[in-house]
Amino acid sequence: MGNKIGAGIAALVFAIPLLIGAQAIGIVTQLFSSGSSAGSLTCTLDGAPNGAVPGVTAEQLGNASTIVAVGKQLHVPEPGWVVAIAAALQESGLRNLHYGDRDSLGLFQQRPSMGWGTPEQITTPAYAATKFFEHLQATPGWEQMSVTDAAQAVQRSGFPHAYAKHEDTARAIVAAMSGVRCEPPPAMPGTGTCDTIHAASPIAAKAINYACGQRGLPYVSGGGPEDDAPGFDCSGLTQASYAAAGIALPRTSRGQYAPGPRVPDGQPLLPGDLVFYATAGRVHHVGLYLGGGNMIDAPDVGQTIQIRPYRHPGDDYDGATRPAGPVGV
Incomplete structure (x- = not known):
C-alpha cells in the first residue's frame, strides 16, 4: 500500500463470530443495539442464498460482513461499504493478512509506521474497517466520487486505478449484506479475548x-x-x-x-x-x-x-x- 494519512483516535471493535459451514455462512456478524445497552444483535444474511456470493469465499464474506457491520454502526451509507470492500479486495484479497509490502498489514494493508495503529490493532478487522471509514468520511465530497477515486483518497496507493476492477464484486457483496436480519441474543457474556470482543455499548x-x-x-x-x-x-x-x-x-x-x-x-x-x-x-x-x-x-x-x-x-x-x-x- 502507498503513503497513508495519519490515524486518529482508537476505534470501535464489534463482535464478529463466524459459523462457517462447508459452503455457507450462518451467523455472520453482530451489531450494537441502538435502543438497548443489554447486549448486541445476532445478524443473519438474507440477501443471497445461504449467504453466498459467486466467486467469494466464506473467509472473504466474513471479513466483508465485518466491514458492513462497522459501516452501519458509523452511519456510513451503502456506497461507502462498496468503496471499503473494493479497497480491501485490491489490497488484501479481502483477507486479514499478517504480512505485506514493508510494514503493511490487515484487510486494507494499513501501515503502523504511517500512524494507522499498532500491528495488533490493524490486524483486528473491525479496527481496520473503522479507520478506513474515518478517513473516508473525512474526505470532502467522497459521496460524489467514483469508487476507485474514493478508495484512492483513503489508501493513497501507488496503483490509483486498481480499485475499479473490484467494483462489481464489491457491489454484489454489499447486495448480499444489505438483507441482514438481526435478533438480540439472550446474554452478553463476552469472550475474554481481543480477537472477538463483545461489548454492551x-x-x-x-x-x-x-x-x-x-x-x-x-x-x-x-x-x-x-x-x-x-x-x-x-x-x-x-x-x-x-x-x-x-x-x-x-x-x-x-x-x-x-x-x-x-x-x-x-x-x-x-x-x-x-x-x-x-x-x-x-x-x-x-x-x-x-x-x-x-x-x-x-x-x-x-x-x-x-x-x-x-x-x-x-x-x-x-x-x-x-x-x-x-x-x-
Missing part, C-alpha cells in the same frame, strides 16, 4: 479496543495517556482506554473506584467493567474486564500489558464499576 467497545491495542507494552510506573513513556501502569491503561472512548477517569486506581457506578455484588460483570483489587480496604490495582473470566491489565514492574484471569484463589478482588453505565442491566 460502543463506549465499552472503544475502551476495550484501545486496551487490546496496547498488549505487549511494558508496565511503566506512572505511565499514562499524557506521558511519553512507552507503556502504562494499571490505572494509566484504564484511564487511557476510557479516554479513547470519550470518558475522563481519575488518574489512580483509588480515584477510579470512588465515582463508580458500582456493579452490585452478585450481578454479572460486562465487558468494559473496571475490576478493582484492595488490601485492608485500600484499592491498589485495576484492570479492564473482557468477559469469559478474563481482564486485560498492566500487572506490575517487569511485566507487560496482557490478558489474564480476573479472579484466582487468594486474590484481593474488591468489586467492579461500570464507567460506560448503566449498572441496572
Whole structure:
C-alpha cells in the first residue's frame, strides 16, 4: 500500500463470530443495539442464498460482513461499504493478512509506521474497517466520487486505478449484506479475548479496543495517556482506554473506584467493567474486564500489558464499576 494519512483516535471493535459451514455462512456478524445497552444483535444474511456470493469465499464474506457491520454502526451509507470492500479486495484479497509490502498489514494493508495503529490493532478487522471509514468520511465530497477515486483518497496507493476492477464484486457483496436480519441474543457474556470482543455499548467497545491495542507494552510506573513513556501502569491503561472512548477517569486506581457506578455484588460483570483489587480496604490495582473470566491489565514492574484471569484463589478482588453505565442491566 502507498503513503497513508495519519490515524486518529482508537476505534470501535464489534463482535464478529463466524459459523462457517462447508459452503455457507450462518451467523455472520453482530451489531450494537441502538435502543438497548443489554447486549448486541445476532445478524443473519438474507440477501443471497445461504449467504453466498459467486466467486467469494466464506473467509472473504466474513471479513466483508465485518466491514458492513462497522459501516452501519458509523452511519456510513451503502456506497461507502462498496468503496471499503473494493479497497480491501485490491489490497488484501479481502483477507486479514499478517504480512505485506514493508510494514503493511490487515484487510486494507494499513501501515503502523504511517500512524494507522499498532500491528495488533490493524490486524483486528473491525479496527481496520473503522479507520478506513474515518478517513473516508473525512474526505470532502467522497459521496460524489467514483469508487476507485474514493478508495484512492483513503489508501493513497501507488496503483490509483486498481480499485475499479473490484467494483462489481464489491457491489454484489454489499447486495448480499444489505438483507441482514438481526435478533438480540439472550446474554452478553463476552469472550475474554481481543480477537472477538463483545461489548454492551460502543463506549465499552472503544475502551476495550484501545486496551487490546496496547498488549505487549511494558508496565511503566506512572505511565499514562499524557506521558511519553512507552507503556502504562494499571490505572494509566484504564484511564487511557476510557479516554479513547470519550470518558475522563481519575488518574489512580483509588480515584477510579470512588465515582463508580458500582456493579452490585452478585450481578454479572460486562465487558468494559473496571475490576478493582484492595488490601485492608485500600484499592491498589485495576484492570479492564473482557468477559469469559478474563481482564486485560498492566500487572506490575517487569511485566507487560496482557490478558489474564480476573479472579484466582487468594486474590484481593474488591468489586467492579461500570464507567460506560448503566449498572441496572
